[in-house]
Amino acid sequence: MRVASFNINGIKARLPRLLEWLEETRPSVACLQEIKTQDEGFPASEFEKIGYRAIWHGQKGFNGVAILADGADPVEVQRGLAGEPEDEHSRYIEADVFGVRVACIYLPNGNPQPGPKFDYKLRWMDRLRSRMREIAAEEVPAVVIGDYNVVPNDCDVWSAAAMAPDALMQPASRDAYRRLLHDGWTDALAMHNPQGGIWTFWDYQAGAWQRDHGFRIDHALLSPELADRLAGCGVDKEYRGREKASDHAPVWVALRE
DNA sequence: ATGACTCAATTCTTGAGA
Numbered sequence: 511m512r513v514a515s516f517n518i519n520g521i522k523a524r525l526p527r528l529l530e531w532l533e534e535t536r537p538s539v540a541c542l543q544e545i546k547t548q549d550e551g552f553p554a555s556e557f558e559k560i561g562y563r564a565i566w567h568g569q570k571g572f573n574g575v576a577i578l579a580d581g582a583d584p585v586e587v588q589r590g591l592a593g594e595p596e597d598e599h600s601r602y603i604e605a606d607v608f609g610v611r612v613a614c615i616y617l618p619n620g621n622p623q624p625g626p627k628f629d630y631k632l633r634w635m636d637r638l639r640s641r642m643r644e645i646a647a648e649e650v651p652a653v654v655i656g657d658y659n660v661v662p663n664d665c666d667v668w669s670a671a672a673m674a675p676d677a678l679m680q681p682a683s684r685d686a687y688r689r690l691l692h693d694g695w696t697d698a699l700a701m702h703n704p705q706g707g708i709w710t711f712w713d714y715q716a717g718a719w720q721r722d723h724g725f726r727i728d729h730a731l732l733s734p735e736l737a738d739r740l741a742g743c744g745v746d747k748e749y750r751g752r753e754k755a756s757d758h759a760p761v762w763v764a765l766r767e
Numbered sequence: 768a769t770g771a772c773t774c775a776a777t778t779c780t781t782g783a784g785a
Binding site: 519520523524544546570571572573590620621624627648673676677678703713714715716718725727734754756757 | 770771772773774775776782783784785
């Protein structure tokens with residue numbers, strides 16, 4: 511089976527591109543971020559027409575996450591993270607599907623930093639870590655996949671110097687990400703590509719795509735029970751170059767049965 | 768260079784993204 515993640519930057523604007531990607535690459539599970547629609551605007555019937563069933567957590571205007579499964583119903587386990595009841599951002603949804611726990615995340619960007627948005631990012635990462643430790647304690651095969659908005663290492667960005675002031679690059683952001691790895695989670699792309707140089711995002715601005723000025727911020731973290739089953743992983747880079755593309759490219763992990 | 772581009776919103780301008 512393959513579990514994929516795609517920050518689509520607006521499901522309404524991206525629907526033709528998204529359906530095309532699903533039909534061409536046919537992931538078993540597809541986790542989406544930045545659907546940017548309220549729950550009632552989610553085009554579930556369009557996905558059912560091509561054999562995918564979904565759960566989603568929307569929000570007006572921005573954020574929003576969804577989990578799609580090929581020929582199966584994702585069984586929702588949780589939406590949102592504990593620890594901050596007043597937080598109304600739709601950034602987390604978790605389900606059991608095909609015998610795997612799948613959590614789809616859209617981690618706060620945190621810019622500008624320093625400031626309240628960066629503080630929120632770090633608090634959100636603490637809350638995520640708490641939930642991931644709970645999942646790890648269940649000792650189930652699990653993947654926490656999505657847009658982490660963290661560049662883990664300097665080899666994961668076209669220019670560490672140019673990006674240094676960004677919230678995605680801050681030591682506090684990177685430390686919080688490393689704590690997840692220290693808890694026993696495996697960064698699938700990093701394990702298979704330790705040399706770096708793999709990007710999942712290219713800004714719309716300043717010809718970033720044409721210049722290959724990208725970075726790696728979409729990650730798949732595997733629990734020990736699932737890391738043993740990792741057969742391969744990759745980035746569907748070509749989709750970033752199509753008409754009306756998202757600024758992210760899809761990432762995926764292939765798992766042995 | 769406080770830029771560049773794109774999306775959503777009862778759109779003609781602003782907030783958000785990264």
